[in-house]
Amino acid sequence: MKYEFSDIERKWQTYWQEQQTFATESSSDKPKYYVLDMFPYPSGSGLHVGHLEGYTASDIIARYKRSCGFNVLHPMGWDAFGLPAEQFAIKTGTHPKETTEQNIKSFKETLQRMGFSYDWSREINTTDPRYFKWTQWIFLQLYDRGLAYMSEVDVNWCEELKTVLANEEVEEKIADGYTVVRRPLRQWVLKITAYAERLLADLDELDWPENVKQMQRNWIGRSVGMEIDFELRCHNRRLKVYTTRPDTLFGATYLVISPEHELAEKLATAQQLVEVKNYIRQAKLKTELERTGLQKEKTGVFTGSYAINPATGEPLPVWISDFVLTSYGTGAIMSVPAHDQRDWEFARQYNLPIIEVIKSPHDVQEKVFEGKDSCCVNSSNPEISLNQLPFSEAFERMASWLESKKIGERKVNYKLRDWIFSRQRYWGEPIPIKHYLDGTIRTETTLPLMLPEVEAYHPSSTGESPLANIPHWLYGEDEDGPFRRETNTMPQWAGSCWYYLRFIDPTNQERLIDPEKERYWMNIDLYIGGAEHAVLHLLYARFWHKVLYDIGVVTTKEPFQKLFNQGMILGEDNEKMSKSRGNVIPADQVMERYGADAVRLYEMFLGPLEQVKPWNTNGIEGISRFLTKVWRVVYPGSDRDELTPAVALSGEPMPEELERRMHKTIKKVSQDTQNLKFNTAISEMMVFVNELHKAGCRNREAVETLLLLLAAYAPHLTEELWEAIGHGHSITKEPFPSFDPKLVEDPVLTITVQVNGKLRGTFSAPAGSPKEALLEEARKVESVIKFLEGKTIMREIVVADKLVNFAVK
RNA sequence: GCCAAAAUGGCGGAACUGGUAGACGCGCUGGACUCAAAAUCCAGUGAGUGAAUAACUCGUGUGGGUUCGAGUCCCACUUUUGGUACCA
Numbered sequence A: 001m002k003y004e005f006s007d008i009e010r011k012w013q014t015y016w017q018e019q020q021t022f023a024t025e026s027s028s029d030k031p032k033y034y035v036l037d038m039f040p041y042p043s044g045s046g047l048h049v050g051h052l053e054g055y056t057a058s059d060i061i062a063r064y065k066r067s068c069g070f071n072v073l074h075p076m077g078w079d080a081f082g083l084p085a086e087q088f089a090i091k092t093g094t095h096p097k098e099t100t101e102q103n104i105k106s107f108k109e110t111l112q113r114m115g116f117s118y119d120w121s122r123e124i125n126t127t128d129p130r131y132f133k134w135t136q137w138i139f140l141q142l143y144d145r146g147l148a149y150m151s152e153v154d155v156n157w158c159e160e161l162k163t164v165l166a167n168e169e170v171e172e173k174i175a176d177g178y179t180v181v182r183r184p185l186r187q188w189v190l191k192i193t194a195y196a197e198r199l200l201a202d203l204d205e206l207d208w209p210e211n212v213k214q215m216q217r218n219w220i221g222r223s224v225g226m227e228i229d230f231e232l233r234c235h236n237r238r239l240k241v242y243t244t245r246p247d248t249l250f251g252a253t254y255l256v257i258s259p260e261h262e263l264a265e266k267l268a269t270a271q272q273l274v275e276v277k278n279y280i281r282q283a284k285l286k287t288e289l290e291r292t293g294l295q296k297e298k299t300g301v302f303t304g305s306y307a308i309n310p311a312t313g314e315p316l317p318v319w320i321s322d323f324v325l326t327s328y329g330t331g332a333i334m335s336v337p338a339h340d341q342r343d344w345e346f347a348r349q350y351n352l353p354i355i356e357v358i359k360s361p362h363d364v365q366e367k368v369f370e371g372k373d374s375c376c377v378n379s380s381n382p383e384i385s386l387n388q389l390p391f392s393e394a395f396e397r398m399a400s401w402l403e404s405k406k407i408g409e410r411k412v413n414y415k416l417r418d419w420i421f422s423r424q425r426y427w428g429e430p431i432p433i434k435h436y437l438d439g440t441i442r443t444e445t446t447l448p449l450m451l452p453e454v455e456a457y458h459p460s461s462t463g464e465s466p467l468a469n470i471p472h473w474l475y476g477e478d479e480d481g482p483f484r485r486e487t488n489t490m491p492q493w494a495g496s497c498w499y500y501l502r503f504i505d506p507t508n509q510e511r512l513i514d515p516e517k518e519r520y521w522m523n524i525d526l527y528i529g530g531a532e533h534a535v536l537h538l539l540y541a542r543f544w545h546k547v548l549y550d551i552g553v554v555t556t557k558e559p560f561q562k563l564f565n566q567g568m569i570l571g572e573d574n575e576k577m578s579k580s581r582g583n584v585i586p587a588d589q590v591m592e593r594y595g596a597d598a599v600r601l602y603e604m605f606l607g608p609l610e611q612v613k614p615w616n617t618n619g620i621e622g623i624s625r626f627l628t629k630v631w632r633v634v635y636p637g638s639d640r641d642e643l644t645p646a647v648a649l650s651g652e653p654m655p656e657e658l659e660r661r662m663h664k665t666i667k668k669v670s671q672d673t674q675n676l677k678f679n680t681a682i683s684e685m686m687v688f689v690n691e692l693h694k695a696g697c698r699n700r701e702a703v704e705t706l707l708l709l710l711a712a713y714a715p716h717l718t719e720e721l722w723e724a725i726g727h728g729h730s731i732t733k734e735p736f737p738s739f740d741p742k743l744v745e746d747p748v749l750t751i752t753v754q755v756n757g758k759l760r761g762t763f764s765a766p767a768g769s770p771k772e773a774l775l776e777e778a779r780k781v782e783s784v785i786k787f788l789e790g791k792t793i794m795r796e797i798v799v800a801d802k803l804v805n806f807a808v809k
Numbered sequence B: 001g002c003c004a005a006a007a008u009g010g011c012g013g014a015a016c017u018g019g020u021a022g023a024c025g026c027g028c029u030g031g032a033c034u035c036a037a038a039a040u041c042c043a044g045u046g047a048g049u050g051a052a053u054a055a056c057u058c059g060u061g062u063g064g065g066u067u068c069g070a071g072u073c074c075c076a077c078u079u080u081u082g083g084u085a086c087c088a
Helices: A005-019 A051-067 A083-092 A096-113 A129-144 A167-175 A192-205 A210-220 A246-251 A273-285 A288-292 A341-350 A391-404 A515-521 A536-550 A587-594 A596-605 A617-634 A656-674 A678-695 A700-710 A715-724 A771-780 A782-788
Strands: A032-037 A071-073 A148-158 A163-165 A180-190 A223-232 A238-243 A254-257 A301-308 A315-320 A332-335 A408-413 A433-436 A441-443 A475-478 A481-485 A526-530 A563-566 A748-755 A758-766 A793-799 A803-808
Touching: A005 A096, A005 A596, A005 A715, A032 A051, A032 A515, A051 A071, A051 A526, A051 A563, A051 A596, A051 A656, A083 A096, A096 A587, A129 A148, A129 A441, A129 A536, A163 A180, A192 A210, A192 A536, A210 A536, A223 A246, A223 A391, A238 A246, A238 A254, A238 A332, A246 A391, A273 A301, A273 A315, A332 A341, A391 A408, A587 A596, A587 A617, A596 A617, A596 A678, A596 A715, A617 A678, A617 A700, A617 A715, A656 A678, A656 A700, A678 A700, A700 A715, A748 A771, A748 A782, A758 A771, A758 A782, A771 A782, A771 A793, A771 A803, A782 A803
Parallel strands: A032 A071, A032 A526, A254 A315, A526 A563, A748 A803
Antiparallel strands: A148 A163, A148 A180, A223 A238, A223 A301, A223 A408, A254 A332, A301 A315, A433 A441, A433 A481, A475 A481, A748 A758, A793 A803
């Protein structure tokens, strides 16, 4: 009988669907396990083999955990708001809803064809009003707590897309060939900075890849420093700067403010005014990228004004330069050119003095010294001296001194900025806010606030969304008077910020999630997805989760206890898969040819899950052969002389060697599966199958064990064979096999013999042989003798059960 | 520039807390089966010297070091990938 994967796979997929095999148990005494994939945006180009890597991994874990007695939640849904569907609508007039529905259908077919054990009764879709009702509800919670506010902000405006982009999206769009400029616009902003400290601190407890945690830490960018007030000469004002190095105050030789600083023009003396105005105007014309991108020569202009260095009493020229960022710290800095690269470059450019205040190994006039592990010098006045002090003590002493003089205070700063949350698009969650004539705003009382039908999807030319063109939706009146609706919609991140909660209670009309269910299922035991979401999605979702925690909707501080990033699968040319390169391997195509089980196995066999690795279509042949070999364990013969498998698998005993191999395999597959080392688990199963064939053994226990081990990996094939050998129920209901610890240890071991660390021979010895016996045996090994002859043995090293090494001279 | 990870045959990759480097698979070579092919099966396959299934030498990015013994630990460097980019 031949292994016809397409019939078999269809048969069992239908069976699972009919039997509701993977429906999550709603109430259960079992321990729970929540394994989640980052849900996809259903694009028009379908799924390729790279998309299926993470899903395959999570599915193996889900099936494995079920067989270990867990009640498993393994859901799937669609992050379906987003630009591509809208752009397609602009081009063709097709409603994004239609496009989205079609794409979802095709995605779902592919996923089902892979035999993934999702509980499809929990499927969610972020564009479904029953879902985005709660996205809007969360927005209102944020608004009520002052965490959502409107602000006229310089935004990244993309002319071609007629929309605002988040800082994080800018680079990506520029890479795609769009132009992005700075432009002030009224925007909704979420105050993620209010949670910066907690977002940083709580990272420590998460079981996440260290690099992802580090990326988030860098993104949050906490720094400890001081704000210091500098008195301005000839002005009755002070200038506040932020610095992390108050210990270098004695070395500050000038100040720099950003071109947007409120004092920039005011500080300009009559003589300098024209030049200053010119510089400020030019800075405004530059885009963010031109200003901050790439290292370039520093530019600046002198205001003509001076401030006083509170430590030295010396006058400090105040300069304006666009290398100082407006939006960080106070938009003004004190420059210590001897000990800061940027300040040093600027000082050299404009001939400003460079004074060494940290003991440097070289002349600071020639090269900057930024080290912190050296002591202060040239740093004293009648009131305070930092000389000889190392960094932290100098910092402390200077901080106290400035505090006592009331011209400085300690300050913690973050790189993290508030999150610009609005988009001028149609295909997103409408922001449920009403604007009244008097300028007040109120929240919508009935949710969801639906998206109206529109004629055209083009944004309005004013930069408002297409919603601004729909008068009957836009304007309304209630007891508070006439109002105009908010026309901005939410960014795509919104829906994915909380979807993992909705899977737990997907149809609840009354609340976002039932508290009892939340307590049972949260938090997520394993979250698998791509590293491209290391910062944005994962940071935004953590932020929302913490807000929901604060208002009592959830009971865990963090949503994703364990995170795993699967490595990208590259095309066969070792490049990232993309339509333009023409190296995309569509999932359906490979399944057609080799079957879902082979694709599943091969995805995992390619290499370590976390690693970036190229696809190689030839390699899947090996997996195909392996599956055929498994098939032939049960159906060994050709069509004619076939015994029915149930009869063929009689109680023929297993050779001891094979039995040990079986127990070793159980152990290895079990451990490797838990640790997501699927490539080595598969390799171990291959070894076992090869041994089975070599031994020609048809022992029932051996065959059943093999099928049970393989069930999570190749679910269709194992279901079919499980049935063929006489079982009346699904293999998914069987527990994972256990091994006998006594049988995984070999009674006779190969001992290595080395002379001076080089391999010279081996011999066999029973496990646990005493050292003396091993030494004696080792000396007798023929290939070793000649290396010992005529030499003096200086030392004999014996490692029990492993090796003997003679150090000779 | 800074931060993080990595570098092993022709290729993807194995190697437990330092203990036989190259498991498993691809590819390749030879053989069996076949009229022939496909499929399947068997054998071989890191490099070098060698008639050799004898024996030895070299070999895990480079150079040092620790150790009886290093792919694994330490130092320096090179390259690749990811992140970040004037955050004071």
